[in-house]
Amino acid sequence: MSAAFERKLPFGASVGADKTLFRFWAPAHPEVRLEIEGSDPVAMAPEDGGWFSAELPAPAGSRYRFHLPNGLAVPDPASRFQDGDIHGWSVVVDPKAYHWKTGGWTGRPWAETVVYELHVGCFGGFAGVAEALPLLAELGVTAVQLMPIADFPGARNWGYDGVLPYAPDAAYGTPDELKALIDRAHGLGLMVFLDVVYNHFGPDGNYIGAAAPTFFRDDLQTPWGGAIDFRLPEVRSYFTENTLYWLMEHRFDGLRLDAVHAISEQDWIDEMAAAVRATVEPGRHVHLILENEHNQQSHLAGDVDAQWNDDFHHVIHVLLTGEREGYYEDYVEDAAAKLARTLSEGFVYQGEPSPHLDGKPRGTPSGHLPPTAFISFLQNHDQIGNRAFGDRLTALADPRGVEAATAALLLIPHIPMIFMGEEVASETPFLFFTDHNDELAEAVRFGRRKEFAKFAAFAGAEIPDPNAASTFERSIPEPHPERAEExxxxxxxxxxxxxxxxxxxxxxxxxAGAEPLGPKAAVARWELGDGSRLTVALNLAEEPASIAPIEGPVLFETTPGAADAARAGQLPGYATIALLESAA
Structure with missing residues (x-):
């Protein structure tokens, strides 16, 4: 079914039959001029509330920018594409120029989700990701999640330095190439999710403050500067429209909202989610995911599907590596009990004092939530890339332990997430990389080294230069030469x-509950919705763990005989077994 889609935005550039309407918010200025490349700037008509508009002949492909009274020329904050990176010209885009082959695609139910997180640049751009999709579909992945693609400075970046939330970065390809990637995924039965950043803008190229200083607060700071002022209706609309733009125009199947704990007005999250549910076509499956390191579960009772579960990662990482620095100190004591709790209730910390936070309470109760409210993982971009040397779990832990943990992750009813390269046992680091101007590059380089100076393991070590092209190149995953196939x-x-x-x-x-079995083992049970009963037992130690008799036909065992040994009272070392008892 061929189709074309457009989200009619209340700002930016909207292509009409013979003219394009431009709308720009600049409440700090009495006038604004619009420049179409090749023509003299023209005055825009003022409107109520600090808005300016102009309607001119400007077909798709036209370059434009806005001129402020102080002489500054700025890109469109709602630019759909940029020519010349974040400081360059915005490009008029006709969303209906792309004709979808899968216009009738309605997505997949949340329960079927298996997420594969990837960095688009590491795959060679949108076209490169599209080429990789058949192998991911054959593997059993059902959803590909792209790290942020909003226009960022330079040619390489994790994506969290984006400053133009509506513009796919040209380093990855054009808007039509992004749509072709999503179109191909849908043709293969794959969903595509996008990681979006609404809690801050990057440090280079954020011109919004020049036109609308009130977009940011001066009374509330975040690690990235003044907080975005979600008290303002214009700000709320800017980000709500962004969610709808990606979902309706680009046909993404879901969004992952980065670090929502840094959004001061938490009610906006529910407002945005309600707008998504009210706008998406009936019968179409669209999913909303949060990252919230505070373990707050309040949004999960409404229109949000799930939240990243850092606790699952942290406790398994501690059990497999023995690390205890930083936030890992919260998971060292009674680690097996914490493993049991994350399996059965999602969050480990549900209001208990956190040693890492100097005894302050962390989290809210989560045991009442369904397993699908949690996205669990063994690795992700943060947990690898925020290490000084980008070490993967594959390079830090016994392969047998990694495989046992992998089996548990993929067989429990939580929504599982895989990070690119895990499926080929990659030991390639995933490093923090940027492509900033010289001044900012030096600041990031210094900050990165200062950050890790306090860790004993990195004392005196040379932290990779984030701005070096080689740092990015080293982060492209490569299959393990010996273990990849297996x-x-x-x-x-x-x-x-x-x-x-x-x-x-x-x-x-x-x-149906879970309990620890030994220093590094636990068993968990679930009553599934079809009446069957699932039991998963895992031991992340090399030594066997005592286990009470467990029941059910064997669905999976890490090594032959592991289930028989468990029935005899001993769960072997580095083992996971899954038993599935069908409904009577």
Whole structure:
């Protein structure tokens, strides 16, 4: 079914039959001029509330920018594409120029989700990701999640330095190439999610403050500067429209909202989610995901599907590596009990004091939530890339332990997430990389080294230069020369089992409890929505752990005989077993 889609924005450049309407918010200025490349700037008509508009002949492909009275020429904050990076010209885009082959795609239910997080640049741009999709679909992945693509400075960046939230970065490709990527994914039965950043702008190229200083607060600071003022209706609309733009015009199947704990007006999250549900076509599956390191679960009772579960990662990381610095100190004591809790209730910290936070309470109760409210993972961009040397778990832990943890991750009813390269046992680091101007590059370089100077493991070590091209190049995942084939086969087997045996019972699943078995082991049970009963036991120690008798036919065992040994009272070391008892 061929189709064309457009989100009619209340600002930016909207292409009409023979003219384009431009709207720009500059409440700090009495006048604004619009320049179309090749023509003299023209005065825009003032409107109520600090808005300015102009309607001119400017077909798709026209370059434009806004001139402020102080002589500053700025790009459109709602630019759909940029020519000349973040400081250059905004480009008029006709959203309906792309004709979708999969216009009738309605997505997939949340319970079927298996997320694969990737960095678009590491795949060679939108076209490179599109080429990789068949292999991911064959592996058993059902959703590809792109790290942020909003226009950032330079040619390489994690994406969290974006300053133009509506413009896919030209380093990755054009808007039509992005749509072609999503179109191809839908043709393969894959969902595509996008990581979006609404809690801050990057340090270079943020011109919004020059036109609208009130967009930011001077009474509330974040790690990235003055907080975005979500008390203002114009600010709320700017970001709500961004969610709808990506979902309706680009046909993304879901969004992951970065660090929402840094958004001061938490009610906006629910307002935005309600707007999404009210706007998306009936019968179409669209999913909303939050990252919230405070373990707040209040948004999960409404229109938000799930939240990243850092606790799951942290406790397994501690059990597999023995690390205890930084926030890992919160997971060292009673680690097996914490493992059991994250399996059964999602969050480990549900209001208990956090040693890492000097005893301050962290989290809210989560045991009442369904398992699908949690996206769990063994690795992600943050947990690897925020290490000084970008070490993957593959390079830090015994491969047998990694495989046992992988089996548990992919067979429990939580929504699992895989980070690019895990499926080929990659040991390639994922480093923090940028492409900033010289002054900012030096500041980032200094800050990165200062950040890790306090860690004993990195004392005197040379932290990779974030701005060096080689730092990015080293971050492209490569298959492990010896273990890749075997690891891929494990993922393929586990995801096939999940799809055939676990997923049908995920809707309506609820925890039936969990308990620790030893210093690094736990067993957890779920009543699935189809009436079956799932038991997963995992031991992340090399030594066996005592286990009480468990029941049910064997769905999976890490090594042959592991389930028989567990039935005899001993769960072998580095083992995961899953038993599935069908409904009577």
């Amino acid at each position: 690891r891929t086969a494990l993922y393929r087997r586990l995801l096939a089992l999940r799809a055939a045996k676990i997923t049908p019972g995920v809707p309506g699943a609820k925890s």
